[in-house]
Amino acid sequence: MTDTAYALEVRGITKTFPGVRALDEVNLRLKPGEVHALLGENGAGKSTLIKIITGIQPQDSGELIVNGEAQTFRSAHEATRAGIGVVHQERNVITDFTVAENIVLGNTPVKGGRVQWREVREGAKRVLDLLDFPIDPATPTSLLSPAQTQLVEIARGLYTDSAVLLLDEPTASISETESKLLFDVVHRLAAQGRAILFVSHKLEEVFAHCDTVTVFRDGRSVAESEPLANYSKDTIVDLLVGRTLAKLEVPVRSPSEAGTPALELRDVSTAGGHRDVSFAVHPGQILGIYGLVGAGRSELAKAILGLDRITSGEVRVNGAPAQIRSVGDALGRYGIGYVTEDRKAEGLFLDQTVARNLTVTVLKRLSNAFGFVRERAARATADEYIASLDVKVSNRDQLVGQLSGGNQQKVSLGKWLAANTDTLIIDEPTVGIDVRTKGAFYQLIWALAEQGKAVLVISSDLAEMVTLVDRIVVMQDFEVTGSVTNTHDYDEMSKSVIRLIHEERIDVVEG
């Protein structure tokens, strides 16, 4: 039976892995011109379905119908040819290639065995223009920030001119404004009659931009292609977790900004290009640093840690000028810790055990006078943080690479909790993490502040900022453009933050 009313139809697809039924007769119907949200907690089966639709894995049973034709894809290439474009969650960009080369990757125009470079450039330019992403296609991808890299991925998904476009958490690591740009493109593509399947953990986005919704839980579809208007955020969350989740209690916080700041920057300029950056974070306060792509937030954190040269201005710790030359210095002499943005590349030792990852910052404390590690103390420390962070492991000697994203992030944070620093800088605390785990992270960060720690949170997720922090510092083009006290009202905060970014832009134009 063919029903051409749907661009993509999933009928009773089942997929079993050894010991686990990842998908159990799930259904999904995607109409041309609609933006369809696919929601589910980590491990609910979304990624498995996407792999089936994009030809990475075949289904065990059930039908996949694309534009009225039943398909079983044996390779990703077959899926692309059938008109399915995809933007994967993991960044699959080859950093040695240019932007243009990455965009055409896998679909490079070739004639008579020779790459048609002119077509490559023009094709890349066309999709970059569509995205309103002003970058030279000849730029090496290695020079891009994570968010810009994400945009290149999206450009690749658009390049093949697909009738069905799958976006697997495309906004996980890009800022609000970039997300807006992305959604403009998404709506434009939908208006052209393309069908968009959108996977996200950010419910604000889903409600703002999607028409219909499918929710997966434990490999089953608990809501199938229903109008999003039938749901509220709360009812969706209930569907996601399968019970009424205790609503995240945002504590009433009134941190004092009097007294000596734990960490203060005074007119700091860096070799990396920051100009006259000033802000202060006090003990017990959670300060958020928000900014667009390339605003220089993570770079600033790294400059504070001595990984970039500070050319003028001063960093003060507990009121005294500080000379921080390395992360070891920051930890040992000044009590500052840094949880990295990219947990796989910079935060974790994936081929080492959970215990070794959790104790890395405290090896000195765990060693005796002869430089030998006190194994019993090390095991106790590891167990303590596995328990307090509720890290799901079979035992402390499991490899970190085997854990799920949320649990890896807990280890990445845990190793700095073990260090028990007075000041903690957390870069993108909840990228790619589901609702429940996010809540647990927020609770943890609030608890840290309650204990009197100064916490600096860097995030490109404005909703996260509004929930989590006490004050938002806005950065733009390696400068601080202002700061606002958080009122925890999303619309109000969104307006003031955008205004701060916008004013700076006008200044630039006028200047």
Place this chain on the structure above:
Amino acid sequence: MTRGSNRLTSVLSDNRVGLLLLIVVLVVLIGSLKPMFFSPAFVIGPMLTSIAIFTVVGLAQMVVLSVGQMNLAVGGMAAIGAMGSAMVFQAFDVPLIVGIAIGLVFGGAVGALCGVLIAYAGVNSFVVTLAMSFALLGLVPAVYSWVSTGNAITVQTPGLAELGRSKLSDLCIGDTCGPDGIPLILFVAVAAMIVIGLLYSKSRIGREILLTGSNDRAALLSAIPVPRRIITVHTLSGMLAALAGFMLGASTGSFTPGIGQEFMLQSFLGPILGGTLLAGGYVSVIGTFLGITLTVVIRQGLLLFGVGIEGLNILLGTILLIALSADRIRSVAGARSRLRASRQQSPAQPKEEAVVS
């Protein structure tokens, strides 16, 4: 030696058990065809001396491999270390232990220099140690011809000949003597193995080195002094190479610029056959010893069958290539099983949750 993980350890210890079985089978096979193979004085003794020297050479490479780098100058560092010892023995008539210490200082200093260039100038270890090996190839013979006649230094220091050439059978308490065929120098290698083994399995520095090898960027951002650890391993590598050079000189009785010339291939064979990862982050001291033992048994056995040195080199080179492919296969297989584990794990989690709620 060090615990990687439940699964990794089981795979790698299987690897070591396999090596041991292979060695036993080869020894029995060669011995039954050529009973001469079991002669303590002519085969077993010299073979154990080779194993001792090459094990220390293997450790010299292993410590650098542990941070994912390599030392192409192990031979040169062995040569300059041995030269340093020989020169002080000749010129100042110092006790044995002082001469050894001076040799280690020579080797360690050259290693440290390589380490500093790699860590602070950011030059690749391959390039730095290759350049260093060429420099030493010229420097060492030049110094020898300057300080000695006939390009060799013969050392008469008391105790040197005993350490280098005596066997347990030469040590007697009353009427009971040790077994013939076990050279005293083997215990120098055992001591080196114990020290390096303790370093990697028990000490903070060893753990910092392994974490640096696992992910140097994460190590730097986790407050590990990465440059210092890179210098540490290269210094240690130079010292171990110098020790091996000294052992070779002591076992033959003469110190020449030729010391260390056949060290390079062996230095990689031992650790790689023994399961040390080229990418860094995991080492095996026992594995290195077993890997060296295997190659020495093969070499000695084939010599008994009259295979020439050229044939041996072809064979050992081939073994290294196979071992390197195995290293690659191990890492790919490791990545695959990790992927499988994560695939199975992630859908499994909600199931747990379902039970809870």
